[in-house]
Amino acid sequence: MTAGESNGADELIGTEAPRDPESALARLAGRHAAGYRSVGVMAYDIIREAILDGTLPPGHKLRQETLAELIGVSRLPVRSALIQLESDGLVEFHDRRGAVVKSLSSEQAREVYQLRILLETEALRHSMADMTDQRLARLRELGRTADAKQEGGDFVDARTAFYAELYDAARRPIQWELIEQLRLKVGRYMLGWRLVGDDTHHHSHDELTDAVAAGDVEQAVALLRHHLEGVRDGVLDMLEAESLAKAAPTRRRSRS
Amino acid sequence: MTAGESNGADELIGTEAPRDPESALARLAGRHAAGYRSVGVMAYDIIREAILDGTLPPGHKLRQETLAELIGVSRLPVRSALIQLESDGLVEFHDRRGAVVKSLSSEQAREVYQLRILLETEALRHSMADMTDQRLARLRELGRTADAKQEGGDFVDARTAFYAELYDAARRPIQWELIEQLRLKVGRYMLGWRLVGDDTHHHSHDELTDAVAAGDVEQAVALLRHHLEGVRDGVLDMLEAESLAKAAPTRRRSRS
DNA sequence: AGTCTGCATCTTGGATCCAGAAATCTCGGG
DNA sequence: CCCGAGATTTCTGGATCCAAGATGCAGACT
Incomplete structure (x- = not known):
């Protein structure tokens, strides 16, 4: 009687849901x-x-x-x-x-990406300072699986694992926590962006891993920054589109 | 009316409290x-x-x-x-x-201060980039009140207000949120350090404000970094002392 | 006719009650 | 005398129940 029957959900529709x-x-x-x-x-x-x-x-x-x-x-x-x-x-x-x-304003999105660039490039520098062959191998592996799985939740998990290794989350848990927190704030928009976005920044995993493997810190940092800026612009575009859609909600003329 | 009488607390002492x-x-x-x-x-x-x-x-x-x-x-x-x-x-x-x-390990404390230095110096740079006379005046005011109130909770609030203005928390709320979060993690140890610490780093408020007023970014950043490093060392000392105290807990022989 | 006020309803927030799991204490065995 | 298994006790986590505040509507007054 508590919350049992598999229906029970149908009868409480229409609070003010846009879709359902x-x-x-x-x-x-x-x-x-x-x-x-x-x-x-x-x-x-x-x-x-x-x-x-x-x-x-x-x-x-x-x-x-x-x-x-x-x-x-x-x-x-x-x-x-x-x-x-x-x-x-x-x-x-x-x-x-x-x-x-909670919704995100453009200013907040910009701030998030400023901070992400700051924190993640620093994380990358630290991580590369004490990189090992073992971690590098694991990084390649994770990058591959992340590129392989393109759909939904699995992809998010794989990509998260990749970055966790890239930023040495195990040895810098607080830094990782902050980064995850920032990713969370824009996560809802990142996913939407990924669905519509082109994949020009798509194989940055490989490039980035190559730069990391080569030990070229500045190149790796530049790639990472570029990637984040690209994602930021995508998120900003999406926010723009969403605010426009909200400004003209349903196609309905008020008068002639 | 619900949680009425002011006693009611005295009768449940001594679960496993170290002091009380x-x-x-x-x-x-x-x-x-x-x-x-x-x-x-x-x-x-x-x-x-x-x-x-x-x-x-x-x-x-x-x-x-x-x-x-x-x-x-x-x-x-x-x-x-x-x-x-x-x-x-x-x-x-x-x-x-x-x-x-939750307790804090030395490694975690070190990490927190690495991140604080990174975030707060960056915040300072941004803040100084668009500093106004109005904010500067407010900053001096807050610094004075922070230095005036030396006791307990009021001091913490005043100092927080000072840094909120210094880092332009109003215009960079997410950055401020991260900084606050990091401060929170070490807050318990910072306060303990303040009680026993010398006050060599004490008037850094004034110096810092002066550098900010002069527009000398590098000097201000250097002062801030130095201050944070000093606090970090104090916190690390305190953690050291605490871990030593924990190693030899209560003076109690198990047998004759 | 417009607006203000009062009432009904809905929803959150809090308290009390109940069940399941973990820690401890005890008793029995080695 | 020490160790282990079982029972008791305690504490967390969850569910149901109750009160208070907010929203929305309706009616009355201006």
Whole structure:
């Protein structure tokens, strides 16, 4: 009786969803359904993924009970998840009025990429300072798998693993944490950009790994910076498009 | 009316406290008692402050019920607070065994200060690039008040305000957020260091402001870096001392 | 007719209650 | 005398229930 039947989601549509995040989210919940130590982290993962892949668009109101029933748990773990997501900067609490998916302004995006360039180039310098053959081999491997898997969540994981190795996340966990945090802020837009973007910056993995292998620090840093600037521009374009779309929402003339 | 009587804290002493964090925490709770929109953020503030000022030392087990009764609320807002503090990196959850105050290793401290130097010098450069007379005046004002208030929490707030203006937090909120996060990680040790530390680096506020006013970027950056390195060394010394103290805990023979 | 105010409803936030797992204490055996 | 297995106790994590604040609508007053 709690949240049982596989329908139950259909009847709570239309809060103010642009498309229908509910059914998509229910599918996500299904994929994550099994084998979690605590449902709180499950809720966190589901909602986070839903935000990052665009199922829950920026500005969307996150009603606790709806999310709870969709995921199939009580409101309490949902609240935990939302609190975590607030600390992650993905959602925003409005005092007593609930939480909404945080959106990103162009200025914020620019700032994020300034910081990413600063932190990630520095990370790369440090990483290259004590590079080993073993790490290099692992880096090539990870780059290959990242290039191989082009679809969805697997790709994101593989790319994350690549950069974790590139930046020596194991030996510089705090630095990595900051970088991940910044990546998270733009993650929702990065993914959208990837779907529509050209792949001119596509094989930068290989180039970058080559420069790293050659020990050419300046070249590697330049490549990385260039890559990040390219992604930044893509994200900015996407933000532009989105704000334009929001300015003229539904094709409906007010008067003749 | 719910969390009424001002006693109720005295009766639950002695779980496994080294000194007696309970009574001190109860005092903190008293200071924070009035006028909060939600008790969740109150619990967050109280526990956070308790960690930062050393009332709850690193490694201390945080039992939800104890904290709840000490603060005078239920366990639920305490859980919310702990989740937030976990995202802040101040506490650490052990799967099903509760939360403990996270401690900092020397390596982590070193990393934090590497990152702080990187981020804060960059922030200073950007800030100085578009400095105005108005901001400069405000900066001097804040520096004065920070130097004036030498005691406790007020000093921390004043100094934070100074740096917020120095780094132009209003126009670079994400950068400021990262810096604050890093400051938080070492906050508990910085405060302890300040209590025992000499004040050779003490009037760096003035020097720094002077360099900023003169527009001498390299000088200002050098001063800031030097200051941070000094604080870092102090924190490292303190960590050293603490680890030594932990190696020889209580003077108690096991047998005759 | 427009606007302001009061009421009903909805949703969040908090408290109490319940179940499952971990730590500890104890008792029995080696 | 020490070690291990089982039971008890304690604590976390989750669910349900309750109160308070906010939003939206409707009616009345200007």
